[in-house]
Amino acid sequence: MTDNRKTGKALRLLLVSLLCAIAAWLGYAVLGLSLSHVGLGQLVGANLEASGVSHPVTAVLLNFRGYDTLLEMGVLLVALLGVWSLGGMPDYDESSPGPVLDILSRLLIPMLMLVAGYLLWVGAHAPGGAFQAGSVLGAAGVLMMLAGWRLDSRFAGLLLRVVMVSGLGVFVMVSTAMLLIGNGFLEFSPPMAGELILLIEAVATMSIGATLAALFLGSRPAVGPDK
């Protein structure tokens, strides 16, 4: 027992000194980096016109490096699938949350929806966009669930799955459609690029919001007897 503790202590000491050495080396390396960073900011600026939006972050996320975002939507879907496949998590108590939370949620949820819509719209030319709007929407969902609301079992089947998949689905469909009309994959030509990006972002917002709220709930909502 004491032997175990001793080796454990020695191991921990070794680990700490190793980590300190790595941290010191990383610090040295970072301090050695040149301050004049040659990033891609200028290149993004030069091509902003052709991207369909005027905010560089949205242009990178949805157009220049839209493929990364497409796969990230896949990551979100996989996270949800993983949580749902575990199943059997305890459901939250459905008793009444008390008047304060009830009234607060009635006031806050419409506001949150409005904010989500605003963030989505403003993303085209200022900080904002689908992930931010989706998170706000997800928070609204969490609040509703804390206040005792549950999804009607009629909607918990195919319809719910469609909403969950739609973010990735619409992104893939639009990108592939570009291939079919003669462009490259994910190549949004300038006249319609802005509209396509808004479409993808709008659907993604819904899907992200629903997914985040579902991740909070932890298990798949009960499905009605018809399905």
Add this chain to the structure above:
Amino acid sequence: MTGDIVGIPWIVVLIVLPLTGGMACFLFPTISKSLGLIFALAIFTAVVGLGWQLVEQGAQRYAIGGWGASLGIDLYADGLSLLMLVTAALVGLGVSVYSGAYFSREKAKHFWPLWLLLWAALNALFLSADIFNLYVTLELLGLAAVALIALADGADALNSAMRYLLVSLLGSLFYLLGVALLYHSFGSLDIAILAQRMEPTPAVWSAVGLMSAGLLLKTALFPMHFWLPAAHACAPAPVSALLSALVVKASFYILLRLWLEVFALTDTSLGQLLGLLGATAVLWGGIQALRQTRLKLLIAYSTVAQLGYLFLAFPLGTNIAWKGACYMLLSHAIAKAAMFMAAGNILRFCGHDRIADLDRIAQRLPLTLTAFALAGVSIMGLPPSGGFIGKWLLLEASMSAGQWWWAVILILGGLLAAAYFFRVIGYAFTRAGLTHEVGVVPARMEWAALVLALAAILLGFISPAALELMGIGTPFGGERAG
């Protein structure tokens, strides 16, 4: 007609197909089994299409969104990518056929979407030419793998899935930190552009260390293999097959790409270090496999040993050595998948996988035991299997480089593998002390394992053509042809 087929951007099709398949299986769980099989066949066809395209037109580069690197993300396919895609497609098809019978209705509903999304992550990873995009594919891959491990019920499975999640995240974060350092240093994320701008600064050395450490952790190279045996042994059989055959190879592929193209480090003492770790893995994994009393754990430790062989090419760094390691990768993937499937059959038949109590499996499950033995032939590296070709090439490379000690490791590793496999085979023929209830194994599960095991043997006969395909676009540098 030929022009049409070559003109299709297969490189995109290979990513869109499994993504769509995963979503379709999620939307329609009642028919997910048939949907999954259809998509598996379609993906296999698309790999053939890409192979044809590569043969006709050489290595392919595809600028997503038409932007091109550095602004956008490029996809890139050469012989090495093709090798990985073919490996994934062969194993994937086998696992898909096998899983159609393996999972209960309830589990199948979760398995198919996750598996197809995992396949999408693999294909995207093998085709990406962008180091940040590779990080995204790693995330998708890791998360899907964790969820698949957790499909096995029980505390052990959840525990090892959780541990795998933490290890996988740690590896990804190491890799991501390296990406940030490289981006800051060179202002690009594209592998080809980074390769041109590369210069040895402290930041780059940090990136080399961080990215390599993260990827080695995910590849489970000794001594970072601690998470692998539990995770691979606890998962459901088809998932074990996927993890051992494909998921650990994905991070190895990134490491190989980085070392070959971006860092060009293979002649240095770091290469020797990787070789040394690989050699230790071969011996340690072999010895541990000998000591196991459970079949699936034995196979998992065998994976630890086999992964070691892949790193023997790093200190050699010649064309032949890389090809040998890649051939090992391909044949190990197929043989190990067959072996885990056979173990799954045995587990279902006996209700346990204690090696000492394998009561006359040879007479009672002949197809499964044949599959197990044939896969074992390839893992041991006996002729005429694919494993033999891989070892032969590595042997040749180590002799011509004058580093004979790697050859000793190759032979010792083969002997250890023979020892642990014959131990299992021996018990499979003898009568065990206690009898057990006998489960039913669907024919489809037996045949899937057997066909994959046969494919691992067959690889030994088609090696000239396979090696030629691997060389498209000279992924291993332009020195004398292999």
